[in-house]
Amino acid sequence: xxxxxxxxxxxxxQEGDSAVIKCTYSDSASNYxxxxxxxxxxxxxxxxxxxxxxxxxxxxxxxxxxNKTAKHFSLHITETQPEDSAxxxxxxxxxxxxxxxxxxxxxxxVVIP
Amino acid sequence: EAQVxxxxxxxxxxxxxxxxxxxxQNMNHEYMSWYRxxxxxxxxxxxxxxxVEVTDKGDVPEGYKVSRKEKRNFPLILESPSPNQTSLYFxxxxxxxSSYNSPLHFGNGTRLTVT
Numbered sequence: 372x373x374x375x376x377x378x379x380x381x382x383x384x385q386e387g388d389s390a391v392i393k394c395t396y397s398d399s400a401s402n403y404x405x406x407x408x409x410x411x412x413x414x415x416x417x418x419x420x421x422x423x424x425x426x427x428x429x430x431x432x433x434x435x436x437x438n439k440t441a442k443h444f445s446l447h448i449t450e451t452q453p454e455d456s457a458x459x460x461x462x463x464x465x466x467x468x469x470x471x472x473x474x475x476x477x478x479x480x481v482v483i484p
Numbered sequence: 485e486a487q488v489x490x491x492x493x494x495x496x497x498x499x500x501x502x503x504x505x506x507x508x509q510n511m512n513h514e515y516m517s518w519y520r521x522x523x524x525x526x527x528x529x530x531x532x533x534x535x536v537e538v539t540d541k542g543d544v545p546e547g548y549k550v551s552r553k554e555k556r557n558f559p560l561i562l563e564s565p566s567p568n569q570t571s572l573y574f575x576x577x578x579x580x581x582s583s584y585n586s587p588l589h590f591g592n593g594t595r596l597t598v599t
């Protein structure tokens with residue numbers, strides 16, 4: 372099955388700086404890559420996703436890049452704000468399979484005011 | 485409001501005492517799933533259901549049961565809880581067979597402690 376690894380496990384950044392989280396996946400057939408944000412006391416929530424037919428997608432201060440050859444994808448957060456502090460999960464799966472997502476172990480991002 | 489509702493939010497129980505965590509969604513989603521979240525291990529899937537009366541094991545199904553008698557409900561049953569099932573549990577749902585325009589919607593979690 373798919374194996375997703377996420378690095379680093381914890382990331383601290385100064386407010387206003389950029390944060391980058393990288394994930395690698397093992398199954399070259401995977402073609403859907405979402406990112407979820409989990410705030411304290413809440414369930415994960417989708418913040419951005421990308422399909423394998425594109426290399427980059429942006430939504431305001433967040434962006435995701437995908438390198439299919441190297442089998443890795445990254446989340447970029449620019450101009451970080453305190454409300455960006457959360458746990459971020461990457462995931463991967465085959466799009467038209469059984470909806471099963473393979474999640475990374477999560478990354479704690481701390482934005483220091 | 486579209487949501488996944490889990491109950492209870494917090495539960496403390498003793499080893500061996502059967503319990504059920506309920507999950508309900510109001511989005512008419514075919515697919516529902518249970519995950520457990522443990523420090524350093526991320527989200528691991530316990531069971532999932534592609535539709536009513538269709539359930540299947542995830543990555544860590546031992547010690548758990550589920551049922552899907554109605555589309556909106558997907559309860560998680562621990563017949564004989566043990567301390568290693570102490571965890572944070574999440575229910576999630578989405579439209580079956582769709583990914584790009586239908587994200588996985590999570591509930592707010594149930595923190596279970598088994599003593």
